[in-house]
Amino acid sequence: MYFDSLHAALAMEGHGPFVWGAYAITALVLLTLLVSPVLRARRLRRELAGDIRRREAAAGEGGYASRT
């Protein structure tokens, strides 16, 4: 490790806020980039599953599944 202590690593001789800030923003954007498709896929699958259940329920009651 280049730095002597955690404090020195955070401060980076005065450049710390810039460097750590840049890394934090990058991490945030990358995290959003990876998490948002997962969340949206989960929502889509829930919607589709609900749709299927609705059709099955309708089919069970009156057999008009094709109408929906």
Added chain:
Amino acid sequence: MSVAGHSGAAVAAGSLLQARGLGLERGGRELFCDLSFAVRPGHLLQVEGANGAGKTSLLRILAGLSRYGFSGQVERAAPLLYLGHHSAVKAMLSPRENLAWHIAGEGSYRADEIDTALAQVGLYGYEDVPSHTLSAGQHRRVNLARLYLSRSPLWLLDEPFTAIDRDGVAALEALLVRHAQQGGAVVLTSHQRLSVSYPVARLDLRAGLKEGLSEGAHT
């Protein structure tokens, strides 16, 4: 002038248009599927169906304006003429200028041929007025005047009777029959049945019914 001399020889062999297994889905609803037919010289084919049944879509697919989003294939063996919902009439141009431009891609026509065609659709005397002074029906007539000049053997007409008065309808029907008799073919969409003494094949999109198409269907 008429289409006879030009179209007769060009299309003697085989079909003008061949559709194989056409299917179209819009918004999750199947409009038509596995539609196969051939249009041969002498055919008069009327596409029927309720609003939203896919008549216009089918015609645009046949014309080649729609090139994706449907299944199946269309083979076009002859030059075709397509008239859609829009009249393509420029308000700032006169009927003569409009018509001269409409047929500019097909050939060079003399001024008197263009005037004759305009006279045949009842626009005699209107040749040089700006088109924005004309009615919607007259715009449609400018458009239809093209049929009197066209040398394309295959006509695809989307609702050609819209905004046309009764005399105009009769003249147009006669023109379509003459075109078919002289070796051309017409595919048209219309809500009203043609009143002609010529065999009209019908394609009902809603029912998938094919009537009078037997000799042309499925190869």
Added chain:
Amino acid sequence: MSAPGLLAFCGRLLRRQLVLALRRPVDIGNPLLFFAMVVALFPLGLGPAPAALAGFAPGILWIIALLANLLTADNLFRGDFEDGSLEQLLLSPQPLYLSVLAYVLAQWLVTGLLLAVLSPLFALMLGLPGAAVPTLVASLLLGTAVLSLVGGIGAALTVGLKRGGMLIALLILPFYMPVLIFGSAAVQAVVGGMPAASHLAILGAMLCLSVALAPLAISAALRISIDA
């Protein structure tokens, strides 16, 4: 009677477009008026000091020419799309490449060419040195032709959309930037006492490239827009 030759057909198309444009002279005048008005905005915003204005004049004139071109780009195909003329053009047996070129040429004749011809007047108002005026006209002649061709791509992509106006600007402004860079640099070079031939040559090269490629993109985009 045979099908008309390529050039005859394009000649007719060009004539039709010009006749249509000339029957609405106001539409031709609008971009020029816009040009004049925006020229008047700069002294109001930057202050009337002649030296400062003259310094910025090459950039100002080029940016306004670019915006004037952008404003007219949306109209290139819209009228013909809405009244059905465009689908007839696509169905015509004539090669679309040349037809599209004729469209753009007609549009350039009534916008870019006129802007270039009138630009000395606006250059005078902003105090651009007289020696730079011929270069300004030459760079505008070449550059606006590139802008019209590139603008045609944006127009063809958005012609089927109801709300195309803003979108077309977002799509094509990045592609306008190289033209702006070399166009205004050409004028600045002459102001600074340097030759501008190389800048103009690069603009000419851009024009050649756009003439070769832009009609392909416009044709493809028109077929897509007609289909949507």
Added chain:
Amino acid sequence: MWSFFHKLGSPPWLYRITGSILRWLLPLTLIALAVGAVWGLLFTAPDFRQGNSYRIIYIHVPSAVVALAGYYVMAFAGAISLIWKMKMADVAMKSCAPVGAALTFIALVTGAIWGKPTWGTWWVWDARITSMLILLFLYLGVIALYEAFDNKEAAGKACAVLTLVGTVNIPIIYKSVDWWYSLHQPASIKFTGESSIDPSMLYPLLLMIGSFYALFTCALLMNMRLEILRRESRTGWVRKLVGA
């Protein structure tokens, strides 16, 4: 060979295979990113001119490189979708745009943050930053065009044309901006050139570039899977997948 292309065009196959690729590629990418970041942040010596602020290079350069490459990936997919009418290429192209835009955004923001300690200002109209800004505009243009169409099939084709136009234009734009910058700016402000970089700084940088490529692939595949599900939501295999 052809059967492989045929499979590529099959949504269920593509959905399955991308799922199994992601299962190992995603953890690997995250580990590589973490290793590269820690290496760059804590285990390399500072640059003798810029001090510690140069450590931003380990995210700035990789994101810029991959953002630019992403545009070409997008254009390549667009060309395939136009020429061979392959729907899955359409899906790939559409999924590239947001990932590329995000990476361009990172490159811009980190560039601006890097600029503050180096040049004393957040924004300099430097050739590279200006080029990145234009690249961001190009990405956002593609996204805006895609969203403007109701017919998503037409949207895909239109975006494909736009990206191809962009592919021709990007080198011209970059060269113009470079030339413009050399004309207007004294050559006093300069990044550390890649050619003169010390090996001890180069290795973590290469690792980060590799990780960003892998990250781009992961995000692209995840977006593609989402888009496949959305487009195929009416088909039997999706129903079975969701129902199970």
